[in-house]
Amino acid sequence: MARLARELESQALKLSRRERARLAQRLISSLDQEVAADTERLWLAEAERRLAELKSGKVVGIPAAKVLRKVRSALR
Numbered sequence: 001m002a003r004l005a006r007e008l009e010s011q012a013l014k015l016s017r018r019e020r021a022r023l024a025q026r027l028i029s030s031l032d033q034e035v036a037a038d039t040e041r042l043w044l045a046e047a048e049r050r051l052a053e054l055k056s057g058k059v060v061g062i063p064a065a066k067v068l069r070k071v072r073s074a075l076r
Helices: 005-014 017-056 064-075
Strands: none
Touching: 005 017
16 A cells, blocks of 8 residues: 555544544545446447447337337236
8 A cells, every 4th residue: 555545544543433434435435436437438438339330220220119019018
């Protein structure tokens, strides 16, 4: 662990239980935000890829009504 991280950890462990919980929650939340940004970026890339496939004619879209009929039929 880097020196600064060790110092931060040492200081954090001196906090009260409540303060440590609050700090842990904020740290975890910061990780979740990074994951959310990555997920959004990946979904955008996927949507762009799918749109390009539709525009190029590589794939053909299926009307939603047809898809829903098929799903409902399969669920019966």
